[in-house]
Amino acid sequence: MDLFSRSWTALRAAVAGLRDEDFGQPSGCSGWLVQDLVCHLVIDAQDVLITLVTPAEGEPTVDAVTYWSVGDQASAGDDPLDALIVRLAAAYQEPGLLKFHLDDVGSAAGRAAELADRGARVSTQDQVLTVGDYLSAYVLEWTLHHLDLIAQLPHVAGPPAEGLARSRAMLEAIAGAPFPASLADSDALLIGTGRRAPAGDEESELGRLVDKLPLVLG
Template structure:
């Protein structure tokens, strides 16, 4: 796994990596994912991930759909002011809903149609590259439409990088030799979670641990719950 910034302590924000422009951030997130899947064997593609019910193949197919959505959104200018930003976008995404269950089944069925891992991986890698290329050529202050909402292109790119970093963590759960997301991408996840919570949580977490617990990928320990206080009942913040 990539090195992570210093743990969060109390309400003080750590000295972490410098933020990147949104297009650079999504390119970094996608480049790291591409590196993680580039050398996977067919056998490894059937290993479980951090997403319930999904193998590595299933997760690749799911994230392929997100990269395809990115391509469409980045080429879909919107009229009017944004109604979501890089933080509030996630308020629509709660775990345990019927939509989440339907999406889980859809990814499994869709991924199963690729009999050859090379076909799925090739499409995945070229789509990630195309989405990153498109992001670099869109003005971040322009507005775009996706999933029924209007965001600035820059905020959309940030959400794409956050999702990519989280799914990167999911991907390498049973792939200990694979590289993980970068410290800068994990910091973007932490910033998003801070925005949803309204403040920095009072827990001594690395950004990776914060990402896992804050999105329901891991449960807080009793010690962490004690540190969090009332905030513990608000988790996960999205999933």
């Protein structure tokens, strides 16, 4: 099973195992509860399905790393889409309905990814890239959101080690520099994307790299 499938399967399994009360806990995404994050994952799954059936011609314009743009600052929560997701998540009312929708759409996205030709070219966000690079880019998406999911839920299993390692490598490529070897993969991802601030000793180990952080991915 490739890293896209392994990471996505693990994330969906983690959501499937959540207790009802877990949905009202804060997630690692600023301003979002767990229920909001899960609703966002439904939208992500829809995006995967849409992209995989949007063929493109011409040479790729981005790859798995350059697919990601780096913004100046994280969303303040007033983005129209962010606000829509919060309202949509609340409309589910019962966590079981949100679980069901993610399982339904998420399973379809997973099957579509398994069946897709990795060498084919697709279009998304006005960019062209191979299916392989697109799915590889989403390993970072799934891994970061898996870390967001468990931020306040220590009883929930985290992302696969292989996905963490691959995501770290991609984030280092985006940053143009490696993170200190003393940092665990999960810590490198959390600190690198601004999900938590580095401690004093971590900041000193980051050296000049700290000036580039956080990397706000979009």
